[in-house]
Amino acid sequence: MEQTALPGIGVRHDVVTASGRRLGVVTHRNGRRDLVLYDPDDPDSCTADVPLTDDEAEALADILGASLMLGQLSGLRQQAAGLLTEQIAIPAGSRYVGRRLGDTQARTRTSASIVAVLREREVIASPDPTFRFEAGDVVVVVGTRQGLDGVTAILAETDPDG
């Protein structure tokens, strides 16, 4: 995803798809946003420019995002013999409270992945390594039984300094 400032107008995000097409979103400063499709023969010019209202943009994002999520879930189920999902609460005394997800090295150490964090009824999907844990967070982990137990053990480690 490439981001370009348009002085006086707003920002443009664009992406080249695996099939070689370029498409982008122009976000105007006054809140208007346009979906643009680029010409395959002349990748610098856009052939279609579709203004989207707030509702339309939201609906479109929902559909694209939801279908992606569904695809991931069904894919998971197909190849997931022996793969489990579990919610693990971070214990109050854990050394990782206030530290970053990357610090746990959970994936490297257990080959199980933290795919989401539940915090105060909010779902934080695909947290990145800089995500900071808080006491009371519940992590959603995908992995083998052994991996899940490993993550539980890591998160239960207490801080040696206090």
Place this chain on the structure above:
Amino acid sequence: MHHTTILLIEVGALLLALGLLSRLSRRIGLSPIPLYLLAGLAFGHGGLVPLSASEEFFEVGAEIGVILLLVMLGLEYSASELVGNLRAAAPAGLFDGLLNALPGAAFGLLLGWGWVGAIVLAGVTWVSSSGVIAKVLADLGRVGNRETPVILSVLVIEDLAMALYLPLVTAILSGQSLLGGGIALAIAVFTVVLVLVVAIRYGNFISRMLSAKDPEALLLGVLGLTLLVAGIAAGLQVSAAVGAFLVGIALSGPVAHNATELLSPLRDLFAAVFFVFFGLNTDPRAIPPVLLPALALAVVTMATKVLTGYLAAKRVGIGLPGRWRAGLALAPRGEFSIVIAGLAVATSVVNPQLGPLATAYVLITVVTGPMLARLPDFGWFKRWLRRSAAAGPAPAPATD
């Protein structure tokens, strides 16, 4: 009849006529600027129906029109955008200046107008019309195009360069020596840098003094601040227009956004008055003798503008069609050329032919420019590009 009565009738009739002209221009897809200029020519000295009572109104209105044009331009950009853009596009801005100001200056010398005339004409040919070009890009659905940031950054640099050029030209026109001009330039550089730094560091603070919520207070506050700063800038010989531009840059966030909406109708009104006033001061009988030089100047400087856009787009790796689109889109000159010529005409230091020449020049570029910008969308142009791309390495951009 009473003086005020005639004033009301004249101003009313003229504004009504401008309204109709503006509608006509929208209908045929043109910028209204050339029609406003023509209206001014028709009602001015030596025109069809000279005005009697409302000249003073138009004079003051024109002054406010320039200030509003500039403050709105400043409001469009934030200070950090300007500085970030300056780093990325400085080379493009530099050869834009060289390629387009030098032909104007050379032309001024060729016509025997001396250094002052040359410097003024350099400014007239240098600056593309950001208003006209922004509209062309939106009309042709090119806002999302990959060459568009190139076009915009050239425009931004030109606008910023004007903040230095206008004080210089104001000082020179007021009869000061080159040294005086240099001092004015130094003051301008200092002020511009100061405003940029203050706007980036404390922009929120300035914007917070003006409430974004209350439209009436915001309108009066921003308008008052702009006129005040413009007046002070004029007093310091830094040019009122630049003062207004800097106010626009210093404002940011919701204040800038709401102020843009509130000031737009005022800008439309007074900018129209400004273009008419410029036309009023130009004797239409003076235009035919300068028509050929204006045409020559337009052809040369539109070609150099195309080259500018072509090279600027090439520099960031845009393909051949995109380079042509960028070049041809940059061709129209407009409000700034008239602002610069207006400064010069007001002082009578330069040859009186400058006014008519600038009028004809802007009329030519502002009408043909947007038409030329459409060229790359035609099938035959695309085929020609494909053929010439296939024939060998990209040819040097033709300059005609």
